[in-house]
Amino acid sequence: MATEPGVLVTRPAGQADALLEALAGAGLRAVHQPLLTLEPLPELAPQARQAVIDLDRYQHVIFVSANAVHFGMELIGNYWPQLPVGLAWYGVGVTTATLLREFGLDPISPPLQMDSEGLLAMESLQQVAGDRVLIVKGIGGRGKIAEVLAQRGAQVDELPCYRRYCPTLVPGQLAATLGQESINVVLISSGEGLENMLSLLSAAETTKFRDIELIVPSPRVAALAQQAGFPRVMTADNASDAAMLEALRRWRAGDK
Known part of the structure; x- marks a missing residue:
């Protein structure tokens, strides 16, 4: 079983390649599931x-x-x-x-x-x-x-x-990805991405995965995530790749 942290990248299709490459270079298992379609x-x-x-x-x-x-x-x-x-x-x-x-x-x-x-x-x-x-x-x-x-x-x-x-996923598909890929942290790029994540998870699935770490781009989105029942939330400086990677570095170092 893989021991390196699993990271879910939720950027729209065509906008995640550089971040996925950087995560792989940092020794992380990066999985891409867009939470926003444009x-x-x-x-x-x-x-x-x-x-x-x-x-x-x-x-x-x-x-x-x-x-x-x-x-x-x-x-x-x-x-x-x-x-x-x-x-x-x-x-x-x-x-x-x-x-x-x-x-x-x-x-x-x-x-x-x-x-x-x-x-x-x-x-x-x-x-x-x-x-x-x-x-x-x-x-x-x-x-x-x-x-x-x-x-x-x-x-x-x-x-x-x-x-x-919101992307069209069959019921349970997002939860299956979180579980099967052993996702430890989800990178959320926007408030709308968070809203779509919540809509794609049932109430029971949200409870099941409530201990997953969310990295979000602003205090406003952090507050929304915590209100939705996710207590483990880290706020990046912004939504850029660099800011998300820095927040992830702090998460790995245990610096909350």
């Missing part, structure tokens, strides 16, 4: 299409995730082969900002707290009364950025460019 929208709503056409009329363009960059920049490129200048571009998180740089942009990103709250604390978004803000995102989500910036007087539009949904 797909582009088949067609933009008229309001969203107009927002893209009017991109040069915004002062601030905010990408809430790496997925927003992936789907959003492809969409924007269909209308703007050369991006407009004079806009402030933002990426929530180090991975999001890195991807924006690949498009020749110089994004503004929170240096430490890489989430909505960290972005909203940035100086350049404090005095935005009368400014136009475009938020590139998936359908749904928290909505906190739009709400707070609107309260500060900004005109906020959203560009939903992809859809997230």
Whole structure:
């Protein structure tokens, strides 16, 4: 029987290869089971299409995730082969900002707290009364950025460019993976990933696996995990591969 720790990686398909490789290099048994499925929208709503056409009329363009960059920049490129200048571009998180740089942009990103709250604390978004803000995102989500910036007087539009949904698994499949693979720790990338995990486990299965360690990307998601009945939760600095690996290192060292 294998003795090295088993780690479940839950990133969407196509976004886990580097993390899986790093885990294997660290001597860990890495198993991939996406807890989030992504797909582009088949067609933009008229309001969203107009927002893209009017991109040069915004002062601030905010990408809430790496997925927003992936789907959003492809969409924007269909209308703007050369991006407009004079806009402030933002990426929530180090991975999001890195991807924006690949498009020749110089994004503004929170240096430490890489989430909505960290972005909203940035100086350049404090005095935005009368400014136009475009938020590139998936359908749904928290909505906190739009709400707070609107309260500060900004005109906020959203560009939903992809859809997230829970993967389809047969009942008991996730629990079987956790048991058969002797999973010791689950890497959760987002609050929605946690919600999908809980929906894919029955109440009895959640109780059975309640002692599995969860590594989550923020205190908010940690609180949700603990409320759901998982007492063993470690909070990474953010959702990036580097932060998850560092949290996992601390877990292996027993540093809670």
